[in-house]
Amino acid sequence: MTPSSEYNFAYLDEQTKRMIRRAILKGLAIPGYQVPFASREMPMPYGWGTGGVQVSAAVLTPEDRFKVIDQGADDTTNAVSIRTFFERTAGVATTTATTDATVIQTRHRIPEVPLTEGQILVYQVPIPEPLRFLEPRESETRKMHSLEEYGLMHVKLYEDISRHGHIATSYAYPVKVEARYVMDPSPIPKFDNPKLGDCPAIQLFGAGREQRIYALPPYTNVVSLDFEDHPFEASKADHPCGLCGAEDSYLDEVIVDDAGGRMFVCSDTDYCEARQTAGHRGKDAA
């Protein structure tokens, strides 16, 4: 699709992009710290990834190859819309292959294929404040971050264990960055948490409605919070993928009929398709 000449490159004006880049640089300098920024109205509703789109717009260059995933899939409404948005407003090349992409905007997942140096992973974040549901006052949570008072975060995990017998938080699992800031990794499954740390790619987090940007520079130390006697565990459905047979990828449960039939498939569609092309087959593959 040819880029529309009615928009500046990547939709936002240059001043706005500079403002966002300054926030990103500050975020990279203080890993895990939530940097306030003047979030703009975007031509999509809040909750559809306005934060991620603004961060992507600020980091995209004409030479980039862009990929968008929503819950791991390249072909859902949200992913398709945002990909088309940047095709039209920036004219950048797009791809669905994780290895080919230089900028990947994501919602709720980290790709299965390990990221490499030079890649940027942009997360859409609904609620950047990990302490929000424990302490509703923003003034108080900021103070808690600045004074490193994170006992409350463990109260949440304590409640999980006392109610369910194990840490039942399965997504948006809080992490501690470089032994300093507690960070909400956005609603990725906790299966993906180990991929956050020591990652060669740059990871940027944008929350549009909440007007916050935070970041993890490459090879950052990221530790998932836990108790000594209830250590963190990256969990997934205990099945192989029905289509490609992969046993190491995060799976979606799909209901296939009204008689209780179901199958488990990779949530990362690119990973699954690449494996099928390479000849791997699961038990449900046609």
Add this chain to the structure above:
Amino acid sequence: MTPLLSVQGVTKRYGAHIGCADVSFDLYPGEVMGIVGESGSGKSTLLNCMAGHLRPDAGSVVFDTRGHGPRDTVTMSEPERRMLSRTDWAFVHQHARDGLRMGVSAGGNVGERLMAVGARHYGDIRDKAVDWLERVEIDAGRVDDRPTTFSGGMQQRLQIARNLVTGPRLVFMDEPTGGLDVSVQARLLDLLRGLVRDMGLSAIIVTHDLAVVRLLADRLMVMKDGHVVEQGLTDQVLDDPQHAYTQLLVSSVLQV
């Protein structure tokens, strides 16, 4: 002997109105101090100034810290003060709802202070929470229930457990028996008296109930219009009041 808490000339004004003026006293380890007076006499203002919730306009509040000896808590940095308030200090609110997290189970409420000072072993935290629930006479089986399902007296006892779990040395209490019926009050007072004696706690209790100070306090301070009008040993002040206002206060108590 170094006083645990030394208050010198604490003054707090709300504009032209006086909250409390020029209050000075020393509190020694193991001592329980009662502050009585009618509503609006500046009791709570004084308590909040001492506990670091309000910044006094003048005066000093020197606390004998474990690590660094006597320090003025008014001028110390906020992180240090907040650290004190979750380790060496405890604050029991009049309304248990102000001091508890109503959305968190009883065990989580008690464990919060432990986790805030670095406890990271679930089993240990839970054992300690259960132990403390039993010490304040709450059935250990309620450890996973939320405080919303507790009665007023139980909530107040839970608040006390939550505050005492880290072994503080100084407890601030703001009307700890307010809003409770008399039989529940009596049990709570009995419990508090036992805890204060067993743990060797120092406490400052603000109340308008003279029976509470008679039972708990070693020394008594009577406040009126922001000023301390009389202070001394509890029995001495209550049995032989010197100031006209104290005489009025003592004679106003209903005799059953």
